[in-house]
Amino acid sequence: MDNQFTRQERDNSARLAELLHHNTDWIWEVDADSRYVWVSEMVTNQLGYTPEQVLGRTPFDFMAPGETARLKKTFEEILASRQPFSGLINRNVHADGHVVILESSGIPLFDENGTLTGYRGTDRDISQLGERVLQLESIYQNTPLALCMINRKGLLVEANKAMGELLGQDAATLPGKSLEDIVPDWHLLLQQDFMLLDSGEDIASKEVCLHGRYFYIKPLPVNDAGGHVSGISAAWVDITDRKIAEQKLACANQTLLQYAERDHLTGLFNRRYMDERLNNEITRAQREGSSLSLCMADIDFFKRYNDTYGHQAGDQVLRGVAEALRGGLRPADCVSRYGGEEFLVILPDTNGEGALAVAERLRERVQALAIEHESSPLGGALTISLGVMTWDASQLVCNIQSTGHISAELISRSDAALYRAKQQGRNRVVVA
Template structure:
């Protein structure tokens, strides 16, 4: 002994005094056999449950619990017995003889015979009704919430996990207890390891989206601290946002389709005039900033009304599609934009292109349409042709900085339209640029 006295020097504690200590303690002391039946109980059981010790002997702890609670605790105790280990802090509801509920905290140690066989358990029950009911409610909420929850220690062990989390991992509660997340989710554990480093660096842990087994989860880790304010783990919520992400993707696809409808001409598939107006102003702004010329070609199908009158509107639509396809396939560069300006007119925007280059490009477009050799009996050439007007904006031109872009664009289109009108007056199937003396 620490005081130096030998065991034989200490006064004997008689059995009556020992029993008096057990029967009048604040804790209920008990023993059960390997089947969980009480073999000895202290008199405190009467204070806690309202039953005499003799009534309790031979019964199990689960005989004094409400049915649902008995099943829950029996499952937890069965796991403890299978491992033949000590336990503590097992919170459980019990029904007193008068029908009232009392909440107990149970702890125990295993008992073995000389052959090392488990013969039962010895332990104590403590009344924690004032706090226990609240604890049980919180545990129930934690375990049954549809959001997956878990607690990880610094090594990545699952200290706690609720039903939703076990379902996410596809493991049983018994398998989850003490499992290493690094074994279950190696890639995910690496990210949480990074979170521990962030916490130690004083950085707030960010939430992140994690893909796991074709499901998308929004995870929110929160650092856990001990009494010494040291990080001891993480509490992590896993919200399944798969349905939301799928809905967002569908919405994005729908918006993309709507955007295409808003920008595209439904007949030819080319960009429409609305999009062309925005694109042209952007190109003008870029041309002015970079100091490069910008050209536009306004093309019109010759004698198109006659074509419709002779072949019908369905053939007229097919003709527009054929011309649109030919103009797009004739582009030299991806940035050269082709749009349907309206009716049988098409606009081609040529960035970084001077008038001479634009005239050459327009002539090539005209020749490619001629090469289609689409029959047009009402045309002097007896096949489909186009006329093109070209206009060029030079950055060196005196443009007032206060001039709105839409006015500059309007002026450029007006010049191209004037050139197109001149091409029509000169016999069609040709290219004209305005101003004709530009260099």
């Protein structure tokens, strides 16, 4: 009976040895120093070396140039973690000189005291696919586009060199780190993306600012074998230069808009802007049933002033009068240089009594400038005349429906009032 069991054990051992040695994968065992202590005969098929030639050496002794530098840190991290690993792709040199690409997987071995004694694992020849995988990995790592993948826990799974540079860290140290610790603002956006994906919706691209630079982020879902979202991959594009150009363009457009709306001499709004503003105020007054008043002002005897003091002095007067008018108005009011020495003031939500008070205040402010005007028959000081028109949208029914026609009528009536102020001796206010 004992002999029968002994023969059966020998048969099982022989069968196991045959399975190990003739398995398509190369089976190996290394000690804590990464030196081979046992290898299957399949190593000869894969690398061209006999088991005896491999024992006592390390995986790095068979790797292609550059692979040791690329993978040594990874191996050290595997040993330090004392965890299983899989899918580690590496280039090796066959005994005849050609390159063999292997995919390595392994599990840790411990003695009865829990001390790590080494690893046991397999190497699979994936040369036909491996070169393509390594090429893709090289492209991924070396592209100038910052790429990364994050799992549902918010941990970085993959990050290329450009991503490391973007975050100011070594890309090799990023996997396993929490995005919340590195980029808190984007972590919140990412959680929202997962919620959208779980509800069956698409996730949109976004722009973020990080370390003083602007980035365009294009996120895409990563699905597991079951079709469930397991993570999000993202490409980060530095758009700082574009953003700066957009900001400069916006400033330039704003400047152009100001030039289009402003009188270059006085800084007041110009006639083009005022016509549009008046139409808007008429529409608002109609909608709210409120009053709208206009003041048309004109500098008295301005031609004589230019003839006496010159056009440069005349320009100074225009600027001074403009500032006096602007300083006498409320924030909601608006004043423009409507013609050569003519100014138009729009007074929203202002009735006739209020408009008259404003007009008198403006007249007094200009007179208070005490600008010498020796050719004026009104006492030797510069003055203005004003015509006032008030339109009560809640009471007046206009048979002209067009806002443009209403605007023209209001301008005409305030101008007519200004004409009467001049006829009556100037330096006064006349109400239409």
